[in-house]
Amino acid sequence: MGAAEAPLLATARNGRELVFVGNGRWVAGQGRALEGSVDAALAEVASGASETARIDLSGVRSLDTLGAVVLDRLLQALDKANIRFQIVGLERRFRPLLDDIIKGSHAHPPRRRRVNPILGGIQLIGKTMASTAEDGLALLSFIGAVVAALLRVLVRPLSFRFTSMIYHLERTGLRAVPIVALITFLIGCIIAQQGIFHFRKFGATTYVVDMVGILTLRELGVLIVSIMVAGRSGSAFTAELGSMRMREEVDALRVMGFDPNEVLVLPRLIALIIAVPLLTFIGNMCALFGGGLVVWLYGGISPEIFITRLQEAIALNTFEVGMIKAPFMAAIIGLIACMEGMRVGGSAESLGAHTTASVVKAIFLVIVVDGLFAMFFAAIDM
Amino acid sequence: MQVDSATQASNGAVPEVAPGEPIIHVRDLVVGFGERTILKGLSLDVMRGEILGFVGASGGGKSVLTRTILGLVPKRAGTVAVFGQDLDGLTFEGRRALEQRWGVLFQQGALFSSLSVRQNIQFPMREYLDLSQGLMDELTIAKLEMVGLTADAAEKAPSELSGGMIKRAALARALALDPEILFLDEPTSGLDPIGAGEFDELIATLQQTLGLTVFMVTHDLDSLHTVCDRIAALADGKVVAVGPIDTMLASKHPWVSAYFHGKRARAAGFGSEGAR
Numbered sequence: 001m002g003a004a005e006a007p008l009l010a011t012a013r014n015g016r017e018l019v020f021v022g023n024g025r026w027v028a029g030q031g032r033a034l035e036g037s038v039d040a041a042l043a044e045v046a047s048g049a050s051e052t053a054r055i056d057l058s059g060v061r062s063l064d065t066l067g068a069v070v071l072d073r074l075l076q077a078l079d080k081a082n083i084r085f086q087i088v089g090l091e092r093r094f095r096p097l098l099d100d101i102i103k104g105s106h107a108h109p110p111r112r113r114r115v116n117p118i119l120g121g122i123q124l125i126g127k128t129m130a131s132t133a134e135d136g137l138a139l140l141s142f143i144g145a146v147v148a149a150l151l152r153v154l155v156r157p158l159s160f161r162f163t164s165m166i167y168h169l170e171r172t173g174l175r176a177v178p179i180v181a182l183i184t185f186l187i188g189c190i191i192a193q194q195g196i197f198h199f200r201k202f203g204a205t206t207y208v209v210d211m212v213g214i215l216t217l218r219e220l221g222v223l224i225v226s227i228m229v230a231g232r233s234g235s236a237f238t239a240e241l242g243s244m245r246m247r248e249e250v251d252a253l254r255v256m257g258f259d260p261n262e263v264l265v266l267p268r269l270i271a272l273i274i275a276v277p278l279l280t281f282i283g284n285m286c287a288l289f290g291g292g293l294v295v296w297l298y299g300g301i302s303p304e305i306f307i308t309r310l311q312e313a314i315a316l317n318t319f320e321v322g323m324i325k326a327p328f329m330a331a332i333i334g335l336i337a338c339m340e341g342m343r344v345g346g347s348a349e350s351l352g353a354h355t356t357a358s359v360v361k362a363i364f365l366v367i368v369v370d371g372l373f374a375m376f377f378a379a380i381d382m
Numbered sequence: 383m384q385v386d387s388a389t390q391a392s393n394g395a396v397p398e399v400a401p402g403e404p405i406i407h408v409r410d411l412v413v414g415f416g417e418r419t420i421l422k423g424l425s426l427d428v429m430r431g432e433i434l435g436f437v438g439a440s441g442g443g444k445s446v447l448t449r450t451i452l453g454l455v456p457k458r459a460g461t462v463a464v465f466g467q468d469l470d471g472l473t474f475e476g477r478r479a480l481e482q483r484w485g486v487l488f489q490q491g492a493l494f495s496s497l498s499v500r501q502n503i504q505f506p507m508r509e510y511l512d513l514s515q516g517l518m519d520e521l522t523i524a525k526l527e528m529v530g531l532t533a534d535a536a537e538k539a540p541s542e543l544s545g546g547m548i549k550r551a552a553l554a555r556a557l558a559l560d561p562e563i564l565f566l567d568e569p570t571s572g573l574d575p576i577g578a579g580e581f582d583e584l585i586a587t588l589q590q591t592l593g594l595t596v597f598m599v600t601h602d603l604d605s606l607h608t609v610c611d612r613i614a615a616l617a618d619g620k621v622v623a624v625g626p627i628d629t630m631l632a633s634k635h636p637w638v639s640a641y642f643h644g645k646r647a648r649a650a651g652f653g654s655e656g657a658r
Contacts, residue, residue: 028521028560031513064560065592069524070517096591104527346541347495 009037009074011044018050018083020074023059026067034070045077053078058089068094068101075102135361142339146269149261164267172233172268173275177282179232184224184283188216188290196299205299209306210313212291217314221284222322223370226329229276230362234337237268238358241341242351250342260342269334276330277323284322317382325373329366336362403466405430405563405595406451411460413443413450420446422619423460428563433589433596435606437641438616444599445489447616448565451597452486453477464563482510484563485556489571491548493540499526499551500536506558525554528591530584546577550584557588564588566598570605578602582609603647615641 008030012019020041026034045053055074060067078085090098115123153160195208241264244250250260288310295301301309340358344351404427413421420443428434438444449455451462453469462469464480472480493502503522507513513521523533529550535543543551549569556564569585570578582602586609589596600606606613607627614624617637623630630642641647 028507028511028513031511031517035514035517065524065528065557066511066513066517066521066560069521073520093593100528100591101524104524105533347539349496 007037008034009041011041013044013050016049016051018044018053020053020055021059022055022057022071024061026060026063026071028064028066031066034067038070038074041074042077045074045081045083050081050083053083053085055085055087056089057087057091060090060094063090063094063097065097065101068098071098072101072104138343139335139339142342143335145261146265146335146338149259149266152259153262153266159262161263161267164263165271168268168271169275171236172229172271173278176229176232176275176279180225180228180279180283181286183228184216184221185286185290187220187224188212188287188292189294191215191220191287192291192294193298196295200299206301206305206309208295208299209291209301209309212295213288213310213314214318216287216291217284217318217322219322219370219374221287222280222325222329223366225276225280225283225326226333226366227363229272229279229330230333230337230359230366233272233275234333234362235355235359237334237337238341238344238355239351241265241338242344242354245342245344246346246351265334265338265342268338269331272330272334273327274330276333277326280323280326284319321373321377321382325370328369328373332365332369333362336365403430404428405465406597407461407463407466408447408451409461411447411450411462412458413446413455414458419458420619421450424616424620426614426621426624428595428597429612430595431589431593432611433585433598433609435610435613436597436599436616437601437606437613439637440601442616443619444616445567448567448597448599452484452565482506482559483561484565485559485561486565487549487553487556487567487569489567491540491552493543493548493552493555495540498537498539499531499543499554502540502551503555503558506555510559522554525557526551528557528588529554530580545572546574546581549573549581553584557592560592561594563595563597566596566600568599568601570600570602575604579604579608585609 008022008024008026010021010023012021024030057071063071075085192208192212195211196205199205199208199211241250244264250264253260253263292303292306295306296303337358340354340361344354406426406428408424408426411421411424412419424443424447426447436444436447446455450457451464451469465483467476467480469477469480493499494505497505500519500522503525504518507518507521511518522536526533526535531547531550531554535547535551540548540551549572553569564585566585570581573581582605585596585598588594589609598605598610610627612624612626613630614621615630615633615635615638616622617635622635623633623638627642630638633639633642
């Protein structure tokens with residue numbers, strides 16, 4: 001590699017003539033070194049007092065696009081300084097590439113503008129507010145479109161995609177049973193254990209049954225199930241609809257005269273509205289079972305006493321309060337998930353962002369609505 | 383600087399292929415999925431500096447061959463050597479060095495949708511080269527203009543580009559590291575005939591300018607006619623004919639003969655009035 005020892009570009013001055021001698025490999029791997037040599041040569045050009053230049057490239061053994069771009073920098077600088085130049089010794093095979101680069105427009109990519117961090121922050125707040133308002137409007141208009149689709153289906157019940165609905169019912173309902181049962185069972189166990197541990201100090205162990213019964217039936221059963229469903233089925237809905245949008249499948253439906261809301265959204269939504277109350281019921285029973293088990297094994301309260309105590313502690317309306325909420329939660333999860341799916345744009349990133357948004361918004365709204373329901377039921381004394 | 387020396391080493395130490403030697407050398411390749419065997423002992427050589435067109439029936443394994451050479455699909459038997467190196471015998475570093483010397487244009491472009499065109503092209507540069515941002519930007523514009531796009535396209539997202547522009551931007555990315563071999567998977571599919579013709583010309587020009595070896599999977603009879611030096615035809619999991627157009631026209635293999643003597647082939651100027 002003897003030749004490589006010579007500098008990539010050496011500059012010399014011969015009277016009023018500048019002499020550049022290029023050597024070695026003018027390739028991308030040498031990027032920094034090449035740029036450095038050429039920039040040094042540019043400084044020489046800028047120092048003035050030259051009329052002609054000779055660029056001897058007979059030592060250049062290879063030249064790739066980067067080499068040509070860097071060389072072009074030098075040629076442009078010479079041009080600008082009104083120095084006539086000639087290139088000698090460049091191997092014939094490199095000529096087309098160099099010509100191609102010289103022909104180029106030498107445009108610079110538009111610089112990204114630097115944003116003042118304070119202004120940027122204010123801008124971000126504004127944008128977030130606007131997009132939140134837009135989200136609200138989008139949700140309203142989406143609910144409108146879905147209700148319109150629902151009304152059309154009610155007028156012509158035969159057009160309802162029953163098979164699709166059953167399919168989604170299986171996926172979101174039946175297949176969620178094991179995990180929902182396990183989680184609510186564990187939640188029931190934990191509440192009972194904590195209750196016994198702390199209530200024991202007051203000698204009020206039997207009240208644990210009241211707490212487990214009311215807490216799971218009124219609040220926790222439906223909340224846990226909703227959160228599980230939002231994470232499990234809501235995200236799946238968004239991802240499915242989103243990738244269908246990305247691959248123009250939704251547009252295909254539309255041009256064939258189908259309403260995507262009717263074909264894709266309605267079966268999912270109705271399947272969810274049926275599935276969540278069923279899952280909530282299963283979840284409630286499992287939580288009570290778990291609570292009863294721990295109360296028996298850890299608190300020493302026998303199942304008979306547990307059942308009797310439970311009957312006294314809860315009324316039918318405790319159970320109803322939980323169950324009434326379930327279909328509303330399902331509708332919220334389904335609507336948010338489908339709306340986010342339908343808003344996915346062209347990129348993979350957008351799919352990810354909307355799937356995240358779907359789960360986060362659904363869980364957030366489920367909890368907010370649960371709070372509203374708590375106020376409502378308190379007001380009507382239920 | 384580390385990157386610098388690594389690239390130098392890879393460019394210097396890797397055995398060069400002498401002219402006339404195959405740059406891609408495939409022998410007795412068997413590839414299958416589950417019960418189905420797609421390639422049944424396929425052999426093919428691609429010479430340095432040529433444009434090889436690869437034709438075959440849809441679903442016949444054209445893309446599978448490309449993907450096997452690129453190492454995306456595991457093979458069951460046979461050898462694949464690129465630049466005279468058996469791909470099985472390569473270390474991780476050797477493989478990385480080799481992957482800088484080829485560029486791939488996927489059928490749908492495969493531009494990273496979360497990055498702008500400029501970022502897409504600079505993605506491999508950032509990883510493998512040590513360049514200043516200014517030089518990288520200049521180089522990006524040079525590449526974009528080489529493939530017939532303007533500087534305005536640089537800041538666009540892939541989703542804002544038309545089909546033809548996606549292909550061109552993806553080609554610019556494939557050329558980012560000045561590869562020696564360019565793999566093209568159906569480069570003209572989805573382009574209108576004028577766009578396809580321009581793309582063919584572009585590939586021929588780039589091949590001349592950059593001294594590329596081009597392996598092109600295609601269905602486009604016009605591409606085969608105008609830019610390919612040699613054609614290889616795949617049927618029944620093997621290469622049944624390979625050579626210039628004349629060899630294809632003279633082939634007795636039923637599929638090859640049907641392909642090059644069909645109605646569409648005649649429309650493209652093959653067959654009836656003889657070659658070229």
